[in-house]
Structure formats: structure tokens, C-alpha cells
């Protein structure tokens with residue numbers, strides 16, 4: 001990425017070129033023999049197609065690598081995060097092989113020498129561009145997987161759109177990152193939904209999200225979700241990949257902060273998260289569970305653990321929805337009786 005190899009490969013609209021031509025187009029310009037070796041390896045990895053001897057064309061994946069979110073994802077995983085995985089054994093050794101119990105004392109903090117600072121605070125205080133790369137990765141993570149509002153998953157029409165007051169906030173994406181979810185929901189339902197869409201995140205993340213990335217009519221708002229929700233009476237408060245990031249006490253604080261804003265019998269909280277099965281977890285769940293431990297000292301929960309945590313915050317689980325081709329769950333929550 002540093003030498004813009006994927007851009008060089010995809011110039012000429014992806015027509016095949018020799019390694020010499022591709023090397024000539026890298027920026028900063030890399031030595032031909034280095035680029036040729038990269039291309040040979042990328043071919044072996046099925047990222048590039050060798051159409052003839054020493055002649056290369058990009059695959060759709062290589063072309064996608066030009067997009068900002070793909071580049072953010074690779075940079076975050078490779079440059080920012082991989083080091084925490086590599087050093088995790090040292091962290092475990094120093095901590096007598098105990099699993100991290102706190103989100104401010106995990107392998108990430110060990111590596112970045114920031115014990116006492118949560119990953120998201122670290123982004124805000126010391127590394128806003130790391131935070132932006134992280135948000136790009138989250139946007140890519142949800143791409144081309146079933147969306148919570150797709151057919152066969154959560155019945156948005158019946159459960160949210162019907163009965164929604166026009167002119168009132170429709171959905172608040174709490175800790176919504178780059179806003180990809182709201183953008184896609186808006187694209188899927190268009191004018192069907194009358195109320196406002198609100199994207200909330202930490203102020204530095206909201207500032208870092210470029211205007212072009214979210215529709216102008218999605219309101220953007222810096223808000224700390226540990227404090228009382230300022231948007232009152234929305235149809236839904238949506239939490240995607242939020243609950244998985246924190247320990248139970250903090251999650252209950254996040255959920256309780258929504259309660260004063262909720263209208264009884266009308267407002268819902270929608271939690272989009274992995275719910276770990278009691279047996280036979282999918283590798284996507286187990287590997288993300290590991291990443292959560294390394295970066296946030298956090299974990300995925302089983303259904304029983306989720307219910308206990310949600311009910312302990314003074315709320316009730318109405319129903320848990322799953323998509324047949326996905327390992328995510330959408331938990332619909334309302335105020336307790």
C-alpha cells in the first residue's frame with residue numbers, strides 16, 4: 001500500500017501490464033525487481049492474475065484494495081493491532097496466564113504502554129488516525145454480510161416503521177462509527193422512513209468522518225454513551241458491536257443511560273452483537289472473541305449471560321432475531337414492566 005501498488009496495477013482500467021510498467025507506476029517508485037517479486041507472491045496468493053509470463057492484471061479483490069476502507073482495514077490490522085496479538089503471550093506470562101479482567105489492562109495496553117486507558121480513549125487522546133482506520137475496518141467488517149434489516153432477519157417494517165411517529169427521531173446509531181449502518185438503512189428504505197437518523201460517536205470520531213461518507217441528512221453528533229442520551233423519544237436506539245466491547249457493569253451503564261430517553265411502549269433498544277452458542281461456536285465468533293480480549297479485555301456472551309446483563313439494567317429482552325446465513329444476532333429490548 002505504501003507504494004500504491006494496487007493503484008498501479010489497476011491503472012489502464014485493470015488491463016494486464018508487465019511488472020516493469022507496473023513498477024514504473026508505483027509511487028514512490030519502487031525498484032523493478034522488488035515489485036516483480038511482490039507480484040509473483042500476490043499471484044501465488046490469488047490476489048493478482050498472471051495473464052502471461054511477467055504480465056499481471058488485478059483480481060476484483062486487488063481492485064477493491066484501492067478503496068479507503070480496505071486500506072484502513074489492512075493498516076489497522078497489520079500496523080496497529082497485529083503487534084498486540086504477537087505480544088499477547090508476554091502479557092499472559094506476566095499476568096500468570098489469567099484472562100484480562102478489565103478493558104484498561106489487556107495486551108493492547110501492554111504493547112502501547114497505556115495501562116489505565118481504554119482503546120477508544122487511546123484513539124481519542126493519542127491516535128485519532130488509528131481511530132479512523134479502526135472505523136474504516138468496522139465499516140468493511142459489515143460489508144456483504146447479511147444486514148440486520150435484510151429480509152429474513154429483523155422485520156423492520158413491522159417492528160419499527162409501522163407505528164413510528166413522523167417528525168420524531170427514528171433511529172439513533174449509538175457509537176455508530178463511520179455511519180455505514182445508517183447509510184445502508186437509508187438506502188434500503190428510502191422515503192419509507194420519515195423520522196430523523198442520528199449518528200453518535202465520540203467527538204473525535206465524528207469529526208474524523210468525512211462529510212462525503214454519510215448522507216447530509218443524517219445528523220452527526222458527538223456524544224459519550226456513558227452519559228444520558230440527549231435524543232429523546234426515538235423509535236430505536238441501535239448498538240452495533242458495542243456491548244461486546246465492555247464488561248457487564250459498563251454495559252449496564254450504557255443501557256441505563258438510554259432509559260430516560262425512551263418512551264414506554266414505543267422506543268426500543270436494538271443490540272446487534274454475536275451471541276455465543278452454548279456449544280459449537282463458529283470460528284468467526286471464537287476469533288472475534290479472541291480479538292476482543294486482546295484489544296479490549298472483553299468477550300462475547302452466551303444468551304443467558306446477555307439476558308442477565310440486560311435485565312440487570314432494568315430492561316427486558318423482547319426477542320432475539322437471527323439470520324440463517326449469519327452468526328450475528330439482533331436483540332430487541334424494551335423497558336421492563
Ligand SMILES: C[S@@+](CC[C@H](N)C(=O)[O-])C[C@H]1O[C@@H](n2cnc3c(N)ncnc32)[C@H](O)[C@@H]1O
Nearest residue numbers: 120138175176177201202205223224225240241
Ligand atoms: C466496535 S466499534 C463499532 C462501531 C459501529 N457501531 C460499527 O459497527 O461499525 C465501537 C464504537 O464505539 C465508539 N465509542 C467508544 N466509546 C464511546 C463512548 N464513550 N461514547 C460514544 N461512542 C463510543 C467507538 O468510537 C467506536 O466507533
